[in-house]
Amino acid sequence: MYLKPLSFAAAVATLAGPVAAQELTDVPFALDWKFEGPAAPYFLAIDDGLFKAEGLEVEISAGQGSLDAIPKVATGAYPVGFADINSLIKFLDQNPDAPVTAVMMIYDKPPFAVIGRVSQGIETPADLEGKILGAPPPDGAWAQFPAFALANDLDMDAIEVEPVGFPTREPMLAEGKVDAITGFNFSSYLNLVRLGVEEDDISTILMADHGLQLYGNAIIANTDYAEENPQVVTGFLSAVALGWSAAMQDPDAAIEALIARNPASDAELEKRRLQMSIDANVATPWVLENGMGGIDADRFDAGLEQIAQNYEFQGDANAALYFTDAYLPDDGSLMLK
Template identity: 50%
Template structure:
């Protein structure tokens, strides 16, 4: 009896022990809770991050530049940011060990958007026309490189520094002939204000010679040094989130709608699907797996960034991105 009682007490004590606490980390997006954010919210709500030993808080961002200083300073352990902005940051901060660890947008959404009404359907159509471009716009930042690779004479294009708020409406009103923007955002904004889909001409810059990559997951260097297995877990869970979102886009959008009360399910589902089709599941990703980069292409991309930016401490591909936290290719198929 005493032996039975001993084992009973021992079993009670073991079951009463708390589970190992998950490590709290903060992850900042590049923008609002919209369609492409679904993958990260899936990973959160379905417990993929929790299974990796992480208690993740996801916050919205204020642009692709916003995440870089937040992660570099350690305010956030992870962030989602434009790698071309990271290249410039590394040039300005050559001692920083901040790197991308998971390439999400194999093809960036940087685009020139014209319309049937203004007669802009291909790059050369811009000559003799007016381009509406907000000065801080990520797509407009690539303009000099775009003109270089397409042979556009930039002196023949009038640039109107419009605001983000009126960019699409000015195109509809034909006050400008084309605009710069993110493909999935500007397309849906134009549809929202009444321009038919068949009248919208989206030119992805990557389809016309730009070798640039797009947004990547960043990790704080000190956190990565101290917690390499947790970083691998975060990456693997994020990949699972994207795999689920690609396979189940409509279901995944419910998590966006829960975070963004003014978002429309149909619109955000379409935004996510456009992002998947144009930026995430590319031919390269189908062949080589999601999340990695090609060093030769990255070197070309850095050179193209140099067409729009004067380097003082030009970074190498290895200084900008590392694949050390990626799982095997077989686990990165989309």
């Protein structure tokens, strides 16, 4: 692990006066999705001065799906991003020289889910056979569906898969045009609630609770940039962890930071979405014991074996090719409070 002898924030504290604007390093950050509840900790880290304490000026851009940030970071358009690590694994297998890797796990328990309607007979994985499943082709949850299906002995030929767009996914389920959809547990569920679907009619089948060993979304970094700017990346990750801790302690402040960037959002709904992501995906028992950002090597290897059940690796699958803890901070910021 890269050990920074003194964080930028600590060094700044020894100087007289605040950090001058010209001393801040610009760090564009590419999200995977829209400005919704789970993005709030990053905005709170901006508003609370956590990035600035590390000498960073962070600008956050929305994304269009779990795959969206990978090419942005790989090409160097963004130094850091947020993406599904399983999609990153396949990308790097197909593009082994691409300068991008995961540097901090965020969703220790992936949010990949199948969301269905109880009134349409969807409550368990087996219920999907003979039904219509709406799935956006770029969706991270859909990408993992074959492994989920195999783990649950589902006959893929018995499931009618209808490609849908992200904007039409939940409306089609709400209107009964499909029986279930793939999506993230905290996104699709609350989108259905917003559309007026009764909550007791919504079933959430979290893939991680039904045989999926995979991890979820991680902070990714351009490796050329990280090698040239290790303290910048480490400082960024420290501020991210502190932002999640701050959001856990004061979710209202986190949502306030989010609404400032997306005034059209429903504050209460996005607060629920944030809390769902914390409870189900981020603050897992493993993370609370070991700290945020790292991985369990045995579990990661099991996940690679699961990916290989439905994907033919072109090269040797090795965790070191897809994830490094070299830039994780050692200042205690990874322990969620």
